[in-house]
Amino acid sequence: MDEPRWLDEHEMAAWQGFVAASNLINRRLEQQLKEGSGLSHTQYEILVQLSAAAGGSLRMTDLADRLVTSKSGLTYQVTQLEKAGLVIRRSCPSDVRGVFAELTQDGWLVLRAAAPGHVATVREVLIDVLSREQLAVLAEGLGEVSARLRAAERRSPTP
Amino acid sequence: MDEPRWLDEHEMAAWQGFVAASNLINRRLEQQLKEGSGLSHTQYEILVQLSAAAGGSLRMTDLADRLVTSKSGLTYQVTQLEKAGLVIRRSCPSDVRGVFAELTQDGWLVLRAAAPGHVATVREVLIDVLSREQLAVLAEGLGEVSARLRAAERRSPTP
DNA sequence: ACACCTTCATTCGAATTTGAACAAAGGAGT
DNA sequence: ACTCCTTTGTTCAAATTCGAATGAAGGTGT
16 A cells, blocks of 8 residues: 555546446435335335345345345334334244344335336436446446455455 | 336346445445544545645535535534544635635545545455446446436425 | 525434444354 | 354444524525
8 A cells, every 4th residue: 555556537537427426326216215105215125125035025134135234224124114014024933033024015015106216217317328338338347346345245244 | 107117137237236336335435444544435525525626625515516415414524524623614705604614734634644545445346346448438327327417406406 | 775585504303324232042063 | 962153133322314494694686
């Protein structure tokens, strides 16, 4: 770290574009979901992950891994969703410590109702702005970035 | 919104890659900055924006626009930085309501000390993972995405 | 000068996020 | 069986975030 390699003009543009887009997209998504269905982006993502899982349920730890949140943050949000009746907790038969979060009927309905508006916004802010080729590069590049970061986290966990 | 255009496989990969990378990078950056210099990513970005501005100072509103935060969030963080002695507030001579946040000498020093570690991490998680061509596409595409979102916000402000 | 609308930054309360500490249980090695 | 280390999910206090409301001042049009 004696003589750091600073970012050149192009690298800086890529980095700033990424950070700005990330923040702006998040803000827009948050706003759309809130006014469209009363959900936060985090809550929406929880419902999505559960809906994609077998039986509409996942262990708390699995869920926390797929989203990128702390365990305590997930506990909080699942409690909120449980109060709202969109999710219930079930204890795991094979492991007394384990807890499943499971989508309720209302959870499915709310997700179904929220999805079209959300997808439309995702198109509006990102997908429909970019060409097919740009999307391919994005998927490829950021997929690799994510994979490496996940691997790095497994090598040095944050408990 | 009657018959929403869902995302196909490739679009989904791009979107999920973007969201995952965004969250994972943020988490890593937050961790590195905290342990490397005791700053949060938000605080670091405030210092960067001030250092890039003429006289090392910016109006609160300008600052809030360049970062992507609410005004009240900025007020809070500037207060924290002021307590830490890295920033001071100055009132604007031409507009009594205006407040400048200005980098102090300590602010410059802390930023200088924090920058190398931060840049190294940015390289590690994003820049050095991608090829020159991928970076170019990223800069171009996400620059456009950001520009559109900023323009949209100006058309319908969030006060 | 006046009324009216906008802009600036802060304050306030509520919601959320985080990390550390915790208790309970699993699993491996002896 | 027993010790040791890990994993699981929650709780707690503290830090951070946001939005709405506020007060004060700028700017405009008449």
